[in-house]
Amino acid sequence: xxxxxxxxMLLALMLAACSTKPVKxxxxxxxxxxxxxxxxxxxxxxxxxxxxxMAGADASANPLKDPNNILSKRSIYFDYDxxxxxxxxxxxxxxxxxxxxxxxxxxxxxQGNADERGAREYNLSLGQRRAVSVKxxxxxxxxxxxxxxxxxxxxxxxxxxxxxxxxxxxxxxxxVVYENE
Numbered sequence: 001x002x003x004x005x006x007x008x009m010l011l012a013l014m015l016a017a018c019s020t021k022p023v024k025x026x027x028x029x030x031x032x033x034x035x036x037x038x039x040x041x042x043x044x045x046x047x048x049x050x051x052x053x054m055a056g057a058d059a060s061a062n063p064l065k066d067p068n069n070i071l072s073k074r075s076i077y078f079d080y081d082x083x084x085x086x087x088x089x090x091x092x093x094x095x096x097x098x099x100x101x102x103x104x105x106x107x108x109x110x111q112g113n114a115d116e117r118g119a120r121e122y123n124l125s126l127g128q129r130r131a132v133s134v135k136x137x138x139x140x141x142x143x144x145x146x147x148x149x150x151x152x153x154x155x156x157x158x159x160x161x162x163x164x165x166x167x168x169x170x171x172x173x174x175x176v177v178y179e180n181e
Contacts (some may be wrong), residue, residue, distance in 0.1 A: 051099075077089070109151060111174060112153065
């Protein structure tokens, strides 16, 4: 009798240890996520200078929504099975770092993603490592830790049914989403 009770308790403890806690999610970005669009981003420019001469009230009020501003680019793409930030995305990350430093009340979510190849757990881990890699670069550029939250969606936001490398390349990314946006 004691053996069954102890066995049941051990099983319950093991199952409780394997449970996952819910992850806070931010709204999904709505901009173009194709690698070619992000790679064609202009060189980093000061966000206040880029909006100073604009005629639109919304664009000058919020550089994050100005399609001509580098801050409107929100995806950082990665090579297959890698979490190192490519040098071509450095200007984009630097622009977001400058914005966060100029707006200490702003908070961003870095949403790590992976393509559907690999186990679910591995892809969640890879997405988290990618988000943390971008966070480390932002921290090195002077952004406060409290302004950045990382989350991984793994393969959950992958293109369904896509089986070619162009789709997979779009799924290997970190999306930048600002709070209250």
